[in-house]
Amino acid sequence: MLNSLWNTFRGTRVGRSIFRVGLPHSNLERAQVAISSFFLHFQPAKVNRRSLKFRTTLGLGLISLYLFLILVATGVLLMFYYVPATDYAYQNMKDLEFVVTAGQVLRNMHRWAAHLMVLFVGLHMCRAFYTAAYKPPREFNWVVGVVLFLMTLGLSFTGYLLPWDQLAYWAITVGTSIAGYAPLIGQKLKFLFLGGHVVGESALIRFYVLHVIVLPLAAVMLIAVHLWRVRKDGGLARPDEVRTLQEDMPQVPVTKTYGLMELARGSTSAVGIKPEDEVFTWPNVVFREVLLFMATIAVVLVLAIFWNAPLEQIANPVHPPNPAKAPWYFLGLQELVAYSAFWGGVVVPGVLVTALIALPYIDRQRRGVGVWFSGERKVALTIFTVCLTIAVVLTVIGTAFRGPNWSFQLPWKPVHVEEGSH
Ligand code: HEM
Incomplete structure (x- = not known):
């Protein structure tokens, strides 16, 4: 039934103008369908069998991408109901809860997808x-x-303020005050983001513009570059690529582009890759991608149905909660700032980001590429794991073990949040 509907549509002038290639039946068509489709040609027509294995990537990059797409879709819908003004923002959240059909689920999906995206992008970085x-x-x-x-992080942080409740207001107040600790430019930077010295109307509109236009557009462009480079850098990292590229065929660049006929014949052996190591993107990769996409949506939907996004009292600039906490992904930083504002708020994050950017230019040995926890990289693995563990421990302490006045508190003891005592 579906097949005949599709065939009828494809046969029409409109159908042919949109889908240049029909459902593929031969290797030539399988190659064509990948090459001639805008969305599919981010991937090569053929991929190494190894990239299909779940353990190669754990699907983390794709899940991050799907969460971003879910965020864009739900975000656009939320924009219909949201006015970025302090007089309306909180009421809009209430309307989503009580007036708009499925409004609460929509807001929940956006919220959980945002938290999950921070988590999954972080995990994807660890896997890389x-x-x-x-x-x-x-x-x-x-x-x-x-x-x-x-x-x-920026996307999530700017979105955090928009509900304009106590949680949003004070999390952003704490978060932006961390930025203010940077020497020389800190206060200026803070003023630039907030449009003043405190979180208010100007901050809300700035955060809104950053959240719905500037950062999403920049992220779309950068994700496109990222995925394009995955393809152009020779697909996913594999242990045997070192042998293939360096020893077998040192003169062949990594990014050899296969001809259509070459692919149709199933021959990519020109770069030392055995044809039997490769499979067509259509349907092998596309099928897995669709499956993972559906699973990601299903998980976000289930979370959204069973757990509501928090909404506290309307923001009150003269009644800070005690403790006032930044969003969870900055709580490790807030914990450090509690010891030393300068070291915790400036030096440590600065060094970490610089080290992450410089990493591939420092550690250039091709040992262990494509191998999980390769024994040949003991030093790098140890340093990274120690830093990661410290970050996780600090985040857990900041999230669960800090009470009023940032005093140490056991999470299983009754929580006592003081209002207005600062
Ligand atoms: C919005 C965030 C991101 C998205 C949507 C994204 C998406 C992807 C996708 C779909 C892949 C293909 C393989 C896979 O699924 O793992 C990939 C590969 C890769 N990503 Fe990301 N990524 C993001 C952030 C990052 C971050 C934060 C890093 C590291 C700092 C990173 C580094 C890499 C590297 C090195 C590869 C190549 C992996 C390989 O060859 O095995 N990505 N990314």
Whole structure:
């Protein structure tokens, strides 16, 4: 039934103008369908069998991408109901809850997808590190990734303020005060973002513009570059690529572009890759991608149905909660800032970001590429794991073990949040 509908549509003038190639039946058509489609040609017509294995990537990059798409879709819908003004923003949240059909689920989906995206982009970065995927020729794509990670944090942080409740207001107040600790430019930067010295009307409109226009557009462009580079850097990192590229065929660039006929014959052996190691993107990769997309939507939907996004009292600039906490992904930083504003708020994050960007240019040995936790990279693995563990421990302490006046508190003891005592 579906097949005949599709065939009828494809046979029409309109159908042929949109879909240049029909459902493929031969290898030539399988190659054509990937090459001639805007969305599919981000991937090569053929991929190495290894990239299909779940353990190669754990699907983390794709899940990050799908979460971003879910965020764009739900975000556009939310924009219909949201006015970025302090007089309306909070009421809009209430309307979503009580007036708009499925408004609460929509808001919940956006919220959970945002939290999950921060988490999954972070996990994807760890997977790229632990499989040494940042080594040549993928150094630049790693750097693009680091910028994407920072952008993901920026997207989530700017969105945090929009509900204009106590949680939003004070999380952003705390978060932006951390930025203010940077020497010389800190206060100026803070003023630029807030449009004043405190979070208010000007901050709300600035955050809104950053959240719905500037950062999403920049992220779309950068994600496109990122995915394009995955393809042009020779697909996903593989242990045997070192042998293929360096020893077998040192003169062949990584980014050999296969001819259509070459692909149709199933021959890519020109770069030392055995034809039986490769499969067509259509349907092998596309099928898995669609499946993972549906699974991601399903998980976000289930979370959204069962757990509501928080909404506290309307923002009150004279009644800070005690403790006032930044969003969870900055709580490790807030914990450090509690010890030393300068070291915790400026030096440590500055050094970490610089080290992440510089990593592929420092650690250039091609050892362990495409191998999880390769024993040949003991030093790099140890340093990264220690930093990661500290970051996680600090975040957990900041999230669960800090009470009023940032005093140490056990999470299983009754929580006592003081209002207005600052
Ligand atoms: C919006 C955020 C991001 C999206 C949507 C994204 C998406 C992807 C996708 C779909 C892939 C293909 C393979 C896979 O699924 O793992 C990939 C590969 C890659 N990503 Fe990302 N990524 C993001 C952020 C990052 C970050 C933060 C880093 C590291 C700092 C990074 C570094 C890499 C590297 C090095 C590869 C190549 C992996 C390989 O060859 O095995 N990406 N990315």
